[in-house]
Structures are given as structure tokens and as C-alpha cells.
Amino acid sequence: MTEQTDAPTADGPQGGQRPRISVIGTGYLGATHAAAMAELGFDVVGVDVDPAKVAALSAGEVPFYEPGLPELLVRGVESGRLRFTTDLAEAAAFADVHFVCVGTPQRPGSNGADLRYVEAAFEGLAHHLTHDALLVGKSTVPVGTAARLAARVRETAPAGLRVELAWNPEFLREGKAVADTLTPDRVVVGGATTWGEDLLRAVYARSLAAGTPFIATDLPTAELVKVSANAFLATKISFINAISQVCDRAGADVTVLADALGHDVRIGRQFLNAGLGFGGGCLPKDIRALMHRAGELGADSLVALMQDVDEINMWQRQRVIDMAVQTCGGSVLNRRIGVLGAAFKPDTDDVRDSPALNVAAGLHLRGAQVVVYDPEAGETSRRIFPSLTYGTSTEEAVADADVVLVLTEWPVFRTADPKALLSRARPGATVIDARNCLPADAWREAGWTYRGLGAAR
Ligand code: UGA
Numbered sequence: 001m002t003e004q005t006d007a008p009t010a011d012g013p014q015g016g017q018r019p020r021i022s023v024i025g026t027g028y029l030g031a032t033h034a035a036a037m038a039e040l041g042f043d044v045v046g047v048d049v050d051p052a053k054v055a056a057l058s059a060g061e062v063p064f065y066e067p068g069l070p071e072l073l074v075r076g077v078e079s080g081r082l083r084f085t086t087d088l089a090e091a092a093a094f095a096d097v098h099f100v101c102v103g104t105p106q107r108p109g110s111n112g113a114d115l116r117y118v119e120a121a122f123e124g125l126a127h128h129l130t131h132d133a134l135l136v137g138k139s140t141v142p143v144g145t146a147a148r149l150a151a152r153v154r155e156t157a158p159a160g161l162r163v164e165l166a167w168n169p170e171f172l173r174e175g176k177a178v179a180d181t182l183t184p185d186r187v188v189v190g191g192a193t194t195w196g197e198d199l200l201r202a203v204y205a206r207s208l209a210a211g212t213p214f215i216a217t218d219l220p221t222a223e224l225v226k227v228s229a230n231a232f233l234a235t236k237i238s239f240i241n242a243i244s245q246v247c248d249r250a251g252a253d254v255t256v257l258a259d260a261l262g263h264d265v266r267i268g269r270q271f272l273n274a275g276l277g278f279g280g281g282c283l284p285k286d287i288r289a290l291m292h293r294a295g296e297l298g299a300d301s302l303v304a305l306m307q308d309v310d311e312i313n314m315w316q317r318q319r320v321i322d323m324a325v326q327t328c329g330g331s332v333l334n335r336r337i338g339v340l341g342a343a344f345k346p347d348t349d350d351v352r353d354s355p356a357l358n359v360a361a362g363l364h365l366r367g368a369q370v371v372v373y374d375p376e377a378g379e380t381s382r383r384i385f386p387s388l389t390y391g392t393s394t395e396e397a398v399a400d401a402d403v404v405l406v407l408t409e410w411p412v413f414r415t416a417d418p419k420a421l422l423s424r425a426r427p428g429a430t431v432i433d434a435r436n437c438l439p440a441d442a443w444r445e446a447g448w449t450y451r452g453l454g455a456a457r
Contacts, residue, residue: 338371
């Protein structure tokens with residue numbers, strides 16, 4: 001690997017007008033990124049170690065639920081611009097710009113991130129390179145990782161090639177991944193020379209022409225932008241959840257309060273929905289990894305802040321379990337509980353660290369007869385909690401229930417007919433709206449006992 005110098009050329013390193021792209025890791029992030037790049041007209045190869053995933057994607061099938069992605073994938077594959085392989089060497093030989101999108105899950109028994117996949121991807125790529133290349137990290141990593149990887153890539157890449165590493169964090173949300181990738185809020189690039197920056201400007205040309213801000217910075221700042229964004233979002237959610245407890249005690253309504261706060265542009269209304277709290281494959285593990293890294297760096301204020309954010313968040317799950325137990329008169333043993341929602345949020349089948357599934361499992365462990373229904377996450381839930389009972393409709397989950405819990409705010413639950421549902425539940429049934437997403441008055445009028453979190457009585 002050559003030292004990083006500035007020698008601009010707008011073309012791909014192989015001399016083509018458009019750089020060829022590889023995407024390493026084809027999970028939610030990588031599969032979407034690969035399909036979006038093909039949609040933008042680039043020739044793309046996606047790489048994954050899982051042959052089943054590669055076979056599915058090659059056949060135009062998305063192995064998870066993400067609205068809009070199947071159409072994008074099929075278009076890319078049919079156009080001939082998008083293909084998938086398990087062979088990293090093939091990708092190294094093909095592409096000029098390599099996006100590393102592999103997972104950085106929480107390390108078992110630690111708050112720190114497990115970096116083995118990201119390390120293997122960079123090292124494997126560097127080892128197989130046959131021509132000049134830009135290696136771009138998209139995975140979320142602890143600050144300091146990219147500089148270490150750059151040094152390792154320098155040692156591993158064949159001599160005489162221009163091989164550079166840059167960090168380009170990803171901000172896409174599951175459920176909105178396609179739009180977030182095709183029209184990002186901002187493009188952040190860390191550690192790129194003019195050569196690398198020009199390549200990435202070519203990759204993101206359409207967004208940049210539409211006015212998307214391009215922020216060029218160093219590696220540690222780029223790494224930290226990503227985790228700080230997630231940490232801030234998590235803090236906002238835990239803040240409103242802590243306020244919702246005050247609302248409960250004081251008889252105030254947290255939703256009205258959040259609406260009123262949101263009119264202040266300095267605060268904004270988004271991510272102020274009080275409820276069961278945050279889950280998924282990103283926010284929980286990212287705040288823990290940040291806590292861990294900040295501790296290593298001696299940045300103790302942030303450690304304390306993230307600890308509180310995490311604790312408030314986890315407490316929300318207990319709070320909802322306690323509400324159900326209390327509603328059942330102190331014990332849920334042999335009581336029928338209908339659970340609506342298992343995914344960590346709507347528009348996804350992802351149940352990683354899902355508050356909904358945690359609450360359902362917690363009630364099941366306490367002896368309740370729990371029937372869970374989620375429009376998309378039935379299969380993924382069953383893989384994690386096979387012992388829970390899964391219904392195939394809202395009506396089935398609600399049938400004969402003493403208590404119904406709304407744990408994921410899918411539109412089908414928000415718009416359900418409370419009168420029709422009450423006729424299926426036990427007389428005098430209670431609905432616990434743990435996402436504050438139902439029209440409370442309509443449910444009360446239909447005869448339900450309605451309980452929200454921080455919802456005025
Ligand atoms: C999050 C970030 O929003 C993305 O910008 C980021 O790129 C991504 O993580 C990532 O690191 O890859 P995501 O995990 O898809 O995206 O989910 P969010 O939409 O952020 O929701 C996270 C959780 O917060 C969900 O469980 C949701 O129900 C909860 N939430 C959200 C609330 O409890 N209240 C709110 O007001 C908003």
C-alpha cells in the first residue's frame with residue numbers, strides 16, 4: 001500500500017468513467033447499499049460468507065423484510081449490474097471501491113464491539129487486491145478502529161499498489177433503508193485523500209448534485225459522528241421515557257407534552273415517542289460500545305450518561321411487565337395475554353434486542369399464556385423464542401385475552417377496530433398501549449380499560 005498522497009483523478013482506478021463497486025457483507029446495510037449502488041448505475045458485486053444468503057440475493061430474493069428493497073434488488077440483478085458471490089478474491093479483482101458493511105455485534109460478556117468480522121473483511125480484501133483500490137468502512141466501529149485497520153491494510157496490501165482506507169458511516173434506518181441510502185441526509189467521509197474523496201464524490205454524485213451535504217473529516221471524527229448520532233437518539237428516547245414516569249405520577253399526558261416540546265425547532269418532535277423504548281441491532285449495542293470505548297479513553301461523563309440512558313431504556317420493559325402483572329391483580333399465572341407486535345419497530349421483521357419480544361417472553365416466564373402476533377416478525381421471533389405461541393392475526397392474539405399489550409406500533413394495530421376486538425377478548429379486558437399509539441378515546445368508548453405510558457387517565 002502506498003502512503004496516502006493527493007493525486008486526483010476523477011475516474012475509477014481501472015480507468016473507467018465510473019468506479020466499480022464491491023460491498024462486503026450483505027445484511028440489512030450491505031444488501032441495501034449494493035442494490036442502491038446498482039440502481040444508481042454502478043457495476044456492483046456483493047460478497048457474503050453465507051452461501052444461502054448469496055444464493056437468495058442472486059435469485060432476487062431479500063432474506064429479510066425491508067420495504068422497497070425486493071424491487072430494487074430484482075432490478076439490479078436483472079440489469080446485469082448487480083451480482084453476489086462468496087469469493088472475496090473475485091470482488092478484490094473486480095472493484096475499485098470496496099464498501100465494508102459487515103456487522104459489529106456486541107461482544108459476548110462485554111459491552112465492547114466484536115470487531116472480528118470487520119478485521120477479517122479488511123485484511124482479506126487487502127490480501128487479495130490486484131490493482132489500486134479504495135477500501136471504505138461503513139460498519140459502526142469504536143473510535144480508533146479505522147486508524148488501526150489502515151495500518152494493518154498498509155502492511156498486508158501488495159507493494160506498489162495505491163490502496164487507501166476511508167470511513168464513510170451509514171445512517172440508514174431499517175424500514176426506510178432504501179430511501180435513506182438513495183437520498184441520505186448527509187455524506188460523511190473520514191480519512192480520504194483527494195483521490196479517495198473524488199472517488200466517493202463520484203459514487204455519491206447524484207445526492208451531492210441534489211444538495212446533500214458532504215462532510216470531509218479525519219478518521220476518528222467520522223467514526224464518532226455515527227455513534228454520537230445513535231447515542232443522541234437513544235438519549236432523546238430515554239429522556240422522554242423518564243419524563244413519562246413523571247407524567248404518570250403527576251397525571252400529565254406525555255404525548256401532548258412531546259407535541260408541545262416538538263414545536264421548538266431546537267428540540268424537534270422526532271424520537272420523543274414515549275413507550276417501550278429502543279431496541280434493534282444498532283442503538284442498544286452502539287451505546288454500550290460507546291460506553292466501553294469512552295471508559296477506555298477515560299471520558300467518564302459520557303460513560304455515566306450512556307449508563308443512565310441504557311438503564312432507563314431497559315427499565316421500560318420491566319415497567320410494562322409490571323403494568324400487566326398489576327392489571328392481572330398481582331400475578332399473570334395462567335392468564336391469557338395477547339401480544340401485538342414482536343419486531344423492535346414497525347416495517348421490519350428484525351427482532352434483535354426487541355423490547356416487544358422481551359416483554360412477551362418475560363410474561364411467558366411468569367406463567368402467562370401468551371399469544372404473539374406480528375405482521376412480519378413471526379418467523380424471526382420463533383427462531384429466538386420457539387416456546388412462545390404465535391398467532392396469525394390480531395384477532396387470534398386477542399381471542400379470550402384478559403390483557404392485550406400493543407408492543408410494536410404497526411399500522412394494522414393502530415387502525416384496528418376496538419369494538420370488534422373487544423367482542424373476542426374476555427369481558428372487561430384491558431389494553432396496555434406500550435407505544436402510546438392507539439386512539440385512546442376510541443378504545444375507551446368501545447369498552448376497553450385503556451392504559452398507556454405517561455398517558456393522562
Ligand atoms: C438506528 C438509527 O436511527 C439510524 O440512523 C442508524 O443508521 C441505525 O440505527 C444504525 O446504526 O444502523 P434503526 O436501528 O433502524 O436505526 O431504528 P430507529 O428507527 O432508530 O429506532 C430504534 C428504536 O427506537 C426502535 O426500537 C424504536 O421503536 C425506538 N424509538 C424510536 C422509540 O422508542 N421512540 C421514538 O420516539 C423513536
